[in-house]
Amino acid sequence: MQIKRLIGIFFAAATAILLIYAGSGCANIIAPSGGPRDSLPPQIVRADPPNETKHFNQKKITFYFNEYVDLNDVYQNLVVSPLPKIPPQVDRKLKTVTVKWKDSLKENTTYVLNFTNVIKDITEGNKARDMLYVVSTGDYFDSLQLSGNVKMAKTVKPDSTLTVMLHSNLEDSSIFKQNPDYIARLDSSGNFLFRYLRPGTYRLYAIKSEGGSYMYTSKQQVFAFADSPIVVTQVPPPPVRLYAYVEEEKDQQPGGNAEEPELDKKEKRLKFQDNLQTGKQDLLSPFRLTFPSALKNYFPEKMVLTTDSTYTPATGYKFTLDSTRRIITMNMAWKEGTRYNLVLPRDFASDSLDRGLLRPDTIVFTARERKEYGQARITFNNLDTSEHPVLLVSQGGAIRNAFPLKSKVLDIDLYLPGEYDLQILFDRNGNNQWDPGDFIKHRQPEFIVPLDRKLTFKPNWTLEPEINLKPSP
Structure with a gap:
């Protein structure tokens, strides 16, 4: 009986050990979750000098946060108003962010530092929203506001990458020569809000800043302007709507000529491409031949259009060569369901390397039917x-x-x-x-x-x- 009892204890212990090993081999080991995910942005615990300091004359501001922080495209996202000539230097270390002024401060002026999207925490990257720091070099704070919205005129949709600007210099030339007094960013809906403005009359613009400049330097920049000056008083003006545009698209060339592609000198024959779709010609569109490079010689009288399998000469068609000398257009009142044959002799055209066709060619196509x-x-x-x-x-x-x-x-x-x-x-x-x-x-x-x-x-x-x-x- 004693032996049987020992054997039973042995088998029970062995079974328990096997179950432990089996469980460790099949189950996933899950580390402790550590609690819910941190979704809160960093908070300022203290600022030195404090927020809303009057008679401000410091060259350095230190912000203390409740957690370790990092900077997110600080020189792109930090908005300082009025706009200084030299941007301040911004550094971070552990739970602190330091701002050092590089420009002289104006007398009796309210300065605003907007850190929206600038400060984020180390662990989750949560960004601070609407984090403002306001000081005044005088004994009062400017407190006026101006709001509005910017849309693209061509789509009536917002572009949040634009910057809105206020100029106290009312001359049109100011937008070309100097930075604005105040700037504001757009939200995802195209809305903007200027706060802590001083009373006055301003010109209002919106622009896509390039290279850190807030001046209108190119007709290829996205730009918008208000028709008349904006008067900012104790009674807030109604919201302003601007429509932005680009005066000249970047792919446009002066005179309308596209850049000439580099010639393939190894190619021995003149190449071209037509605008047919599976051998069919649209009844409402002209026929086109497009060449990779400009034509040096072009003889439209040598090109012949015929119809049907009998190659009966067609009438009423006309060839034109565009200003780039790369596109030949044939205008014609197409007859639905009709077969056409465009006969091209070897010497109907040649490019700057005197390349023509190696042999005569015929392009056969059919005009579509109304159905x-x-x-x-x-x-x-x-x-x-x-x-x-x-x-x-x-x-x-x-x-x-x-x-x-x-x-x-x-x-x-x-x-x-x-x-x-x-x-x-x-x-x-x-x-x-x-x-x-x-x-x-x-x-x-x-x-x-x-x-x-x-x-x-x-x-x-x-x-x-x-x-x-x-x-x-």
């Missing part, structure tokens, strides 16, 4: 023709057509199947295209308002949507 297209009959409610509205139809970010709206019903014929975006251009000058602003002429940009409606064209099908319009911004 391949969709149609639309659109009814516009609340149409105000005095605002010169133009319907812009685009696909893939490229505008396909512009339709001036002269009545509440618009008929669109022959549109290739696909989904298209819609926008309304409020076309002040009636040229059927968007025009940017011009600060020198004090002309505001035109507006393009996207519609929350798309058109999906189907072959041989007519759409009949109704669209409710809103007045221009």
